[in-house]
Amino acid sequence: MKSAYDYVKTARSNDRQTGLDYITHIFKGFIELHGDRRFADDPSVVGGLAWLDDTPFTVIAIERGRDTKSRIKRNFGMAHPEGYRKALRLMRQAEKFNRPVVCFVDTCGAYPGVGAEERGQGQAIAENIMEMTALRVPILSILVGEGGSGGALALAVANEVWMLENATYSVIAPESCANILWRDPEKAPEAAESLRLTAQDNYELGVVERIISEKGGDAQRLFASLAADILSWYMKMKAYTPEELAEMRYRRFRQLGVPKAP
Amino acid sequence: MALEAFFKKPKNELEKGGRLPKIKPETAQYELCEKCPDCGSEIPLSALWENMHQCRCGHCFRMNARERIRLLADKDTFTELYGDMQSADILNFPGYKNKLESTRTSARELEAVICGEARIGGYPCALFVMDPYFMMGSMGTVVGEKITLLFEYAIDRRLPVLGCTVSGGARMQEGILSLMQMAKTSGAVKKHSDAGLLYIALLTDPTTGGVTASFAMQGDIILAEPGATIGFAGQRLVEQTTRKKLPAGFQKAETVLEHGFLDMIVPRPEQKRVITALLALHRPEGENHEVGV
Ligand SMILES: [Zn+2]
Numbered sequence: 001m002k003s004a005y006d007y008v009k010t011a012r013s014n015d016r017q018t019g020l021d022y023i024t025h026i027f028k029g030f031i032e033l034h035g036d037r038r039f040a041d042d043p044s045v046v047g048g049l050a051w052l053d054d055t056p057f058t059v060i061a062i063e064r065g066r067d068t069k070s071r072i073k074r075n076f077g078m079a080h081p082e083g084y085r086k087a088l089r090l091m092r093q094a095e096k097f098n099r100p101v102v103c104f105v106d107t108c109g110a111y112p113g114v115g116a117e118e119r120g121q122g123q124a125i126a127e128n129i130m131e132m133t134a135l136r137v138p139i140l141s142i143l144v145g146e147g148g149s150g151g152a153l154a155l156a157v158a159n160e161v162w163m164l165e166n167a168t169y170s171v172i173a174p175e176s177c178a179n180i181l182w183r184d185p186e187k188a189p190e191a192a193e194s195l196r197l198t199a200q201d202n203y204e205l206g207v208v209e210r211i212i213s214e215k216g217g218d219a220q221r222l223f224a225s226l227a228a229d230i231l232s233w234y235m236k237m238k239a240y241t242p243e244e245l246a247e248m249r250y251r252r253f254r255q256l257g258v259p260k261a262p
Numbered sequence: 263m264a265l266e267a268f269f270k271k272p273k274n275e276l277e278k279g280g281r282l283p284k285i286k287p288e289t290a291q292y293e294l295c296e297k298c299p300d301c302g303s304e305i306p307l308s309a310l311w312e313n314m315h316q317c318r319c320g321h322c323f324r325m326n327a328r329e330r331i332r333l334l335a336d337k338d339t340f341t342e343l344y345g346d347m348q349s350a351d352i353l354n355f356p357g358y359k360n361k362l363e364s365t366r367t368s369a370r371e372l373e374a375v376i377c378g379e380a381r382i383g384g385y386p387c388a389l390f391v392m393d394p395y396f397m398m399g400s401m402g403t404v405v406g407e408k409i410t411l412l413f414e415y416a417i418d419r420r421l422p423v424l425g426c427t428v429s430g431g432a433r434m435q436e437g438i439l440s441l442m443q444m445a446k447t448s449g450a451v452k453k454h455s456d457a458g459l460l461y462i463a464l465l466t467d468p469t470t471g472g473v474t475a476s477f478a479m480q481g482d483i484i485l486a487e488p489g490a491t492i493g494f495a496g497q498r499l500v501e502q503t504t505r506k507k508l509p510a511g512f513q514k515a516e517t518v519l520e521h522g523f524l525d526m527i528v529p530r531p532e533q534k535r536v537i538t539a540l541l542a543l544h545r546p547e548g549e550n551h552e553v554g555v
Contacts, residue, residue: 150494257352260350
């Protein structure tokens, strides 16, 4: 049987499709839009406009790169505050033009760097999370690889959150958890087990609505089925008013981790 | 004056280690001291208690939540809310159950945040105060729920919220459900904000991780204590990742202010006055409280 830590290794594997693959294979006519209008353009976060069927979507993805050169350019999918601010700018734009938003999440976490901290990594994530709870258009977030902590949540406060069968979603990397709790990064497999970070765990805990089959690794079939699923999700969301969409999203997160009465 | 005398007293014998006899402060000739990490003064505990746990050089020692409430709320006005909620080991996480039990005993609190309603300088407000002595103020489901309930309470009664943060981040022993508390609390802050109500955050040492990346940074007005560490990523992780020595003042409140992420740094003796002034500036129209600080 595949252990939780095996899932972590699969999620991080370099053979997997990355954020941009999902955008370009699922959507048509992708036009990338750059920059946060504050400081810079963060290549770790890719966003823009694209068509699905005959509906314009705002699409956003964390991109970790496919080869050494692009991985360095994309900072291995570890976003700076500018990446989160770009994403929020595009989501507000989506709200203005009444477009649905789809986010593809794949990051080991927000970048822990000096510049990132000085320019408000925590503030950028906090603002995304807060604004996303009330955005007046439908949001769908799909965890396609590693879902690392706050850096992943900053693009995952959605009406529905889906996970690919080999994706993970965790409050902390199992290595860091093992290091903090047991001062032994070698105990990462035990930590991975305890953290309940697999798609199945997240589904059982009510954190995601759906587990997406990876079709035995057949990427083309995965893209085709995701395209159909996203479209039918959007058809369902179209029935709601902007206020209802925001309220449903608030309720979705409001009921997570409500302690049982003693 | 008495305080000055205490500071000038030479290093006392008890600091040399060995068994420490129990002595009542009022009869004690010598007493336990705490060393200030900023100026090196040895400060007797009783002097610390008398001076809001602040060194005369301005260094703020950590303070438990109840003491902070005593410092900020008007006398006998604090009513606690949700005080009986306590965390359970929802994921069967190794060691968590014991950790919770031992922490409840040592911190003499049931959770890492205390919520309630109080008056500050005569102005009514909802108040949450995190506790550094309860698992370093880590946010699990109960902390998230209590803070969310408090914002909802404040929306219903049209009250401002004052939140004092101290936290190592999300509580990993509750896994992904801890992470979700960032979204849950942020949703409640947003609703409170959209209702036109004031939220003042007071960031104390340390405010990091998932708390920084949610309600600590969402205040209309964000205050901080002098010298507080405020950041998202842990400093060791930043050092390991960048393989560089951290710049002086990295993640210190003074630097964070310089970069534009705080409204002001407020020394402890000034906090109540500043918060009262801010509450006065935001008092509901037509209301005229008798204000006495
Ligand atoms: Zn000092």
